[in-house]
Amino acid sequence: MFARGFWTPDEPREADLAWRMSWQSDKSVPLLAGDAFCEKPPLTYWAAAAPAVLLGFSPWSVRLPNLLYALISALSVGLLARRLAGPVAGLGAGAAVGSFLLGYQTLIWLATDAPVLAFASLALLGLCRGYYAAQSRERWTGYTLMHVAMGAAFLSKSALAVMVPVLTLLTLIIWDRRWRELLRWELYVGLPLQVAMILTWVWFVYAGPDGPARLKIFFWNNLAGRLTQVDAPAELQYATAHRNHPGKYLLELPLYLWPWTLLVIAAARRAWQSRRRPAADTRALRFAVAASLPALLLLSMATTARNVYFAPALPGFALLTGWWLNEIVTARDRWDVRALRGTALLIMLAALLAAAVLTLLAFDSPSFAQMKPLLMVVAAAGIGLALYLSVDAWRNASRAGSLSPAAALFTAFCCLLSAPAWLVYTQINRWQDFSSLGAQIKQDAAGHPLLLFGPDETTRAFVDLYVGTRVVIVPETDATNGYAHLRHLNSIDPRNRVLSQVDGREYSPAVARLNDWLRRKRPKSAEEELAWSAAASLRLTKLYALPNGRRYALLEPALSTASSR
Numbered sequence: 001m002f003a004r005g006f007w008t009p010d011e012p013r014e015a016d017l018a019w020r021m022s023w024q025s026d027k028s029v030p031l032l033a034g035d036a037f038c039e040k041p042p043l044t045y046w047a048a049a050a051p052a053v054l055l056g057f058s059p060w061s062v063r064l065p066n067l068l069y070a071l072i073s074a075l076s077v078g079l080l081a082r083r084l085a086g087p088v089a090g091l092g093a094g095a096a097v098g099s100f101l102l103g104y105q106t107l108i109w110l111a112t113d114a115p116v117l118a119f120a121s122l123a124l125l126g127l128c129r130g131y132y133a134a135q136s137r138e139r140w141t142g143y144t145l146m147h148v149a150m151g152a153a154f155l156s157k158s159a160l161a162v163m164v165p166v167l168t169l170l171t172l173i174i175w176d177r178r179w180r181e182l183l184r185w186e187l188y189v190g191l192p193l194q195v196a197m198i199l200t201w202v203w204f205v206y207a208g209p210d211g212p213a214r215l216k217i218f219f220w221n222n223l224a225g226r227l228t229q230v231d232a233p234a235e236l237q238y239a240t241a242h243r244n245h246p247g248k249y250l251l252e253l254p255l256y257l258w259p260w261t262l263l264v265i266a267a268a269r270r271a272w273q274s275r276r277r278p279a280a281d282t283r284a285l286r287f288a289v290a291a292s293l294p295a296l297l298l299l300s301m302a303t304t305a306r307n308v309y310f311a312p313a314l315p316g317f318a319l320l321t322g323w324w325l326n327e328i329v330t331a332r333d334r335w336d337v338r339a340l341r342g343t344a345l346l347i348m349l350a351a352l353l354a355a356a357v358l359t360l361l362a363f364d365s366p367s368f369a370q371m372k373p374l375l376m377v378v379a380a381a382g383i384g385l386a387l388y389l390s391v392d393a394w395r396n397a398s399r400a401g402s403l404s405p406a407a408a409l410f411t412a413f414c415c416l417l418s419a420p421a422w423l424v425y426t427q428i429n430r431w432q433d434f435s436s437l438g439a440q441i442k443q444d445a446a447g448h449p450l451l452l453f454g455p456d457e458t459t460r461a462f463v464d465l466y467v468g469t470r471v472v473i474v475p476e477t478d479a480t481n482g483y484a485h486l487r488h489l490n491s492i493d494p495r496n497r498v499l500s501q502v503d504g505r506e507y508s509p510a511v512a513r514l515n516d517w518l519r520r521k522r523p524k525s526a527e528e529e530l531a532w533s534a535a536a537s538l539r540l541t542k543l544y545a546l547p548n549g550r551r552y553a554l555l556e557p558a559l560s561t562a563s564s565r
Helices: 011-021 043-055 064-085 087-099 101-108 113-131 136-157 159-176 179-183 191-207 211-221 248-256 261-273 279-290 293-300 307-328 334-364 366-371 373-396 404-418 420-431 434-444 457-467 479-492 509-517 558-564
Strands: 450-453 471-474 497-502 538-545 551-557
Touching: 011 043, 011 457, 043 064, 043 113, 043 136, 064 087, 064 101, 064 113, 064 279, 064 307, 087 101, 087 307, 087 404, 101 113, 101 248, 101 307, 113 136, 113 159, 113 307, 136 159, 136 191, 159 179, 159 279, 159 293, 159 307, 191 211, 248 293, 248 307, 261 279, 261 307, 261 334, 279 293, 279 307, 293 307, 334 373, 334 404, 334 420, 334 509, 373 404, 373 420, 404 420, 434 457, 434 538, 434 551, 450 457, 450 479, 457 471, 457 497, 471 479, 497 538
Parallel strands: 450 471, 450 497
Antiparallel strands: 497 551, 538 551
């Protein structure tokens, strides 16, 4: 969270939104490079902007709320599992939700998905307290917590953010045939708070510039448009990006749950065997199923799909994992043992892969190892400790009455994330260093009007953050018209400079050799990618390339060269 810059995808865009939110006067609508960004409500950007105002804008300051989101997620899921299945389940579920690969990725990333996971987890905790309460006071306080958390989730990522709590409640009511739950006043006493939170923001958007049009984007294009095709301009056709396909989430689910995939499978097997237990003994199982499978089915039918959309369903799988850990304390069969040993093997392979990656990076950049010898030692120690703990977990996997194998596996995975991964991140920072890229462009384009040709959101964001100059956007919706537009603008002002992203990457020697070994197609050279510049009467001024990262070209009108002569 705190030792790296802004990485693609999405983080440069989110950083620019947070930076502008820290000083813009109208806080109701986020701004991307000065233009209204109506994809998501502003709560995430309010939270990121607050430490930026107090501590100064930097990657670590705007990610400071992510630490809070991670704590809320782990504590909420842990308390939920503790209530339903006991203290052991609470520890296991709280540890699992943030160490699932998808949970880890979501919580460390500057994006709206981290608060959604946190508030969805908090809403599930409130739902559990309300649904299984023995007294009216506990019921209404639990449901009120659910509504407040759902309001915060809505303000983070709109209506889809409350999908998991709503589906969980409806599934439990249908499963348990508790129709009278829908008639309890305690279920609705907190609803006015949720409605007030949402409608207050909606009113400020409506009362602002182009309010009705912006609300339509927020609530129609960005919601219905992600589930199905809607009638909208091309730039608002969200269904065209991140296309879904049948079974996508189910096929990718093992990766989302890594490295605890085998433990979840073992838990699902034991849950199936326990299906005939008394209802009071299977509350945790029903809640886990209700919090995960309905969301999986609904997302599978959507037009668009991204892995982070599935993050709010992770608490259900974490609860299932915690329940399983509680079960194997007293007795474990050979399949439980195999799941533990298989997980130990997965972490051993991850440790060996980490060693291979660090070796590749050392060869890729000799100064990498020389400048950070202490970190290399720490990384090697982390890999060694992860291997030792994994072997220890393998040996003790069959010991009934002990959770030491599971604790060893979790600690081993933490070692990998704390030592070698940290060192790898320092190198990836060089590949994602948009601040230095922006500083170079700012210096080279100084004194010249800057045009951005067909920029994506990342380009607009880092130019706004680090170049700090007013720009003109030239869309690339139609190449021929785009080139003609460039020629027209440059004929009016030959001092113009044009910044355009160059497709492909310039790989470092070691990475290029690895790609050759993997038989990956080599990218075209920058000159080949910029062949279109002649049609726009442009010539290359300077080429920028982040190591193993993005490439950009700064171009100038060809006629300016002739006029200067």
